[in-house]
Amino acid sequence: PRPGYDPTSAIVPYIHRAGTEGAQLVVFPEYVLGHIAVPGDETKRISAAAAEQQIYVIVGCWEDFSDGEYANTILLFDRSGKIAGKYRKTHAAVDHFEGNPPWSKPPAGKEREWFIANDPEWTMQKGTSLPVFEFDFAKIGIMTCYDGWFPEPARVLSLKGAELIVWVNGRGGAVEDFIVKSIMFQSHVGMITTNQAYGSGTMIAEPTHILQRTPDKTEAYITATINLKRIRAMRANSRNFQQRRPDLYSPLIEPMEAE
Template structure:
């Protein structure tokens, strides 16, 4: 798995004429496998996704982003990823897409896969904050899965109670810039985006799979506080797929899909401006880490 020190998909010929100041990206709002869906015989979700990868390639986009969960429960690598690898390679484009990655030990993780320009799975991000429901009022809220439910029930109804949670917040080096990834509920916490930004992320990708719309106020505030551009995606039963950057004060949504519709958008992000803003940021320079230690404590004392 790539880390912040690894360039994803670096090839001299592929990057020689790349404009690192302005990067065109694409985001897709489309429906595929949902949170608790099991594999369906004869259903090949890549048939819906590959035409969008081709479209983004023809549009000159350097990256195309799909929603959370959408590939379903798959082996990585496997037959599904091989089809997406071929599409990424044919279009010389990065692809970020969500799935349930099945592990050899029977466990699974909510994964965002990164395909590089050569079609290799060059990185993964595992969701770090489980978005679970509260079923049993007799138990402390949000702390334990419902009692009396077996593994099969949890996989179908609320698999994040038993998924393998991510243990790090990596920043990935793409050939055009540094990229961080959040998955759905991760974005409701301010810390992940802040950590990734402080580790150099210039673009944060936020993939979702939920009803309702991804909150534009979270996108805008994340961009404003962290001096980053953002791409958010959602499945088309929801909404809030958008592309934004902080090139215009204080932030600017460049493009947004209509809610509850399958849709595709592109926009050009001004990374040069973002880098200049980050280099000159008084916010970054005047941080007081000596005051922030409580953020790392699991429980603060009640006064």
């Protein structure tokens, strides 16, 4: 956290802008609120803006717990400003590692403060579920950054009824449109992606095409209307939903063995 900096100062104006323009949902990047208590001063300001505009808000933070632990959490605010749900990142994206196979162990001899500053996902509390949230206009699933590099989370969310998947990111590289397109094609969902301004690849998309996307590496705001009626018809009449072969898919839930 930066002393004296209020992270909501960059967020609340966009909530008001989206609300006055008639949007139903406004989505922000991963951990833009920094390390915060939930609830806390930051969430109160977002709650007030969401309630004033009667709009859903999805925003990321490092959620700090009273015991010193923390999680990479996506907060969902409903139209009344209530925190209506949380999604905690399930797949840890780590850069420093030891072990064979690679990525299997954190580097030895490091203190907790080192991990928080350099590789916080080694020590964060990972999420244990892939929930689907029922908004008054759609069923929503959430993925956070590295979660989207695995095919299983998006598929599970779709099979659990998600009509729209929100993929929240906070990285320097672009969000991959080929991943977005493959998820939408195979799982019949609309998608919203977000990223930090120094990255790129914020998109609003339907299964057949990308509706809007931001310019590269700049702070931007985009809007689009997703045709949920068409997505629901596609899901109801899907060949590959009806012709799935779950009897063949058991290896998906087995751990990989080191070669």
